[in-house]
Amino acid sequence: MDQRTCKQQTGAHPPPQRSSAFSSTRPPSRALPSLVPAQKTGSSMAAVSAPADAPAATEDAAWPTLPSAPDATAAGAASAGGGGGGDGGDGGDAPAGGDAAVGSGCTDAAPVAEAPSYPLTVEYCPMCGLPPEYCRFNSNSVFAKCKPWLKEAHPTLVPELFEEGELETKLAAMAVDAEAATASANAAADAAVASSLTGPKLVKRAGGRSTRVNPEIVIHTDQRKGRKQVTIVMGLDLFDIKLADAARACKKAFASGATVAKSADNRDTVEIQGTRAHEFADLVRAKYKVPAELIFIVEAKTKKRAFP
Amino acid sequence: MFKRFTLDESVAGQSQVKSSLQRSIRAKILEQLPAIEPYLEDILPKKDKMVLAKVAGHVNVVCSPSAEPLFFNIRDGPYCPTLRLLAKYPLLLPRMCVDDGAIRHVMQGADVMVPGLKSTRAAMDDVRKNAVVGIYGGSKEHPLAVGQALMGTNTIRTVDKGVGIENWHYLSDGLWKCPTLS
Numbered sequence: 250m251d252q253r254t255c256k257q258q259t260g261a262h263p264p265p266q267r268s269s270a271f272s273s274t275r276p277p278s279r280a281l282p283s284l285v286p287a288q289k290t291g292s293s294m295a296a297v298s299a300p301a302d303a304p305a306a307t308e309d310a311a312w313p314t315l316p317s318a319p320d321a322t323a324a325g326a327a328s329a330g331g332g333g334g335g336d337g338g339d340g341g342d343a344p345a346g347g348d349a350a351v352g353s354g355c356t357d358a359a360p361v362a363e364a365p366s367y368p369l370t371v372e373y374c375p376m377c378g379l380p381p382e383y384c385r386f387n388s389n390s391v392f393a394k395c396k397p398w399l400k401e402a403h404p405t406l407v408p409e410l411f412e413e414g415e416l417e418t419k420l421a422a423m424a425v426d427a428e429a430a431t432a433s434a435n436a437a438a439d440a441a442v443a444s445s446l447t448g449p450k451l452v453k454r455a456g457g458r459s460t461r462v463n464p465e466i467v468i469h470t471d472q473r474k475g476r477k478q479v480t481i482v483m484g485l486d487l488f489d490i491k492l493a494d495a496a497r498a499c500k501k502a503f504a505s506g507a508t509v510a511k512s513a514d515n516r517d518t519v520e521i522q523g524t525r526a527h528e529f530a531d532l533v534r535a536k537y538k539v540p541a542e543l544i545f546i547v548e549a550k551t552k553k554r555a556f557p
Numbered sequence: 558m559f560k561r562f563t564l565d566e567s568v569a570g571q572s573q574v575k576s577s578l579q580r581s582i583r584a585k586i587l588e589q590l591p592a593i594e595p596y597l598e599d600i601l602p603k604k605d606k607m608v609l610a611k612v613a614g615h616v617n618v619v620c621s622p623s624a625e626p627l628f629f630n631i632r633d634g635p636y637c638p639t640l641r642l643l644a645k646y647p648l649l650l651p652r653m654c655v656d657d658g659a660i661r662h663v664m665q666g667a668d669v670m671v672p673g674l675k676s677t678r679a680a681m682d683d684v685r686k687n688a689v690v691g692i693y694g695g696s697k698e699h700p701l702a703v704g705q706a707l708m709g710t711n712t713i714r715t716v717d718k719g720v721g722i723e724n725w726h727y728l729s730d731g732l733w734k735c736p737t738l739s
Contacts, residue, residue, distance in 0.1 A: 367596055368645035371699065379728050380644065380699035386661050387729075 374398065381406055464488055466539060468526045469547035480521040482529060483512065490537050495519050502532055558614060558631070560666045562731025568738060571610040571624070579607050582619060586628060586636045589689070592648045600627060600642065610738050624739040626732060637689045640726060640733055643700045650691035650703065651682035653722060660694045663702050664729060669722035671713055683710045690722060702727035
């Protein structure tokens with residue numbers, strides 16, 4: 250089918266449209282050695298030169314006679330290239346059968362078919378609207394919807410590795426397993442960390458006094474000069490996290506500046522440039538195993554009475 | 558180009574064109590796509606009024622009287638058939654086959670890179686720089702996208718990277734999703 254449309258095109262094009270620049274300008278002596286070692290390059294070149302037209306055919310026909318290619322396979326490949334030039338029906342001096350052996354994406358199917366009649370009728374998938382060949386390049390969810398129709402109309406286009414239903418059950422089983430595993434692991438880790446971390450801690454405060462506070466991480470955003478936002482994290486020290494380490498991790502994770510700073514009430518904080526509250530919450534949970542219920546984000550300012 | 562195209566927002570206006578303009582558009586299309594000649598009367602009948610839609614991004618879309626998009630061009634650039642038309646008349650444009658691995662990306666609007674055209678599963682017709690070409694999947698029959706070759710075939714063979722074909726209009730983009738502009 251591919252072959253046929255290719256050929257149709259070749260036949261129907263008027264000669265000037267088909268530029269022969271490649272075959273005529275490329276020095277054959279350079280082209281041939283690349284044919285010899287690698288079938289890969291050979292095939293693509295032969296395929297490419299296949300649609301060359303009458304003016305090019307003389308050039309093409311000259312290729313196999315070059316003395317620099319004694320290797321039989323090279324000569325074969327070259328004659329395939331020459332044959333491609335002839336099979337438009339106007340060169341005619343080289344055997345046209347050669348290029349079928351040289352498989353390429355465009356020309357690897359059936360022999361030349363009947364004369365084309367345009368317009369071709371084009372079939373589109375009723376689900377996604379694309380030509381059926383391209384259905385499987387949709388997202389998986391869309392492709393799943395195309396499948397029933399595709400299976401009926403074009404069974405060859407459905408890649409089916411598992412039997413019907415088997416894949417789904419397997420996937421479902423895997424999903425359940427994974428979910429359970431991660432859930433239990435998370436719970437265990439959280440519990441372990443929580444037991445060691447919860448409970449009030451002694452913290453020094455301004456003025457030399459000490460108070461007991463419940464460890465928790467509080468993240469809020471603030472503005473600096475103009476509309477520049479910073480994210481300020483308090484309470485990391487309560488979890489025995491080194492602030493400098495945390496700042497460095499932030500720099501790496503967010504590719505932004507992060508520093509250790511003292512807050513107004515003399516608490517150690519990490520200041521991250523930009524609004525990173527939620528991302529930091531994820532980071533601190535994943536990296537330092539801080540239990541999720543101890544991480545807080547302060548958002549939207551509340552409305553207050555002007556004259557209480 | 559048509560990635561964010563929507564019928565409501567992107568079409569600034571549609572109008573029937575004057576017959577003189579219609580003649581010149583027909584002549585231009587015929588000049589740029591000589592292969593169309595036997596079929597031009599089927600595609601754009603002389604006696605029917607064609608409709609010209611102005612689209613965001615200085616794009617003009619030539620439509621049939623029933624508002625079916627047929628060709629488009631950018632500013633005064635070359636006319637390019639839409640994919641639905643090209644699928645019916647694949648002879649209109651040179652055929653550039655890309656590696657199967659590139660299909661997914663081209664269908665999301667990516668330009669075609671040189672390595673995707675030089676793979677063993679790819680194949681190229683000989684084209685000059687700035688030619689309008691049809692982009693096909695390596696083992697596929699139908700066109701996947703249309704675009705403009707930013708390099709001639711000869712240059713593509715000599716370089717190893719870079720954009721080979723600029724993607725103008727691809728399967729499942731905004732224009733594709735509008736079989737008619739009405």
